[in-house]
Amino acid sequence: MSKTGEKPGKGVYVCIKCGEKVRLDDNSDRLPPCPKCHGTEYKP
Numbered sequence: 001m002s003k004t005g006e007k008p009g010k011g012v013y014v015c016i017k018c019g020e021k022v023r024l025d026d027n028s029d030r031l032p033p034c035p036k037c038h039g040t041e042y043k044p
């Protein structure tokens with residue numbers, strides 16, 4: 001489980017609330033709040 005503000009590394013993360021996918025292109029990118037539901041928890 002990854003949360004908003006963490007830097008979990010490159011990859012696609014799926015919002016646990018709504019299923020929205022967020023892609024991080026860089027290992028230094030932080031996870032944003034979900035653009036759709038503003039959720040803060042993702043699964044890898």
Ligand SMILES: [Zn+2]
Pocket residue numbers: 015016017018019020034035036037038039
């Ligand atoms: Zn969401």
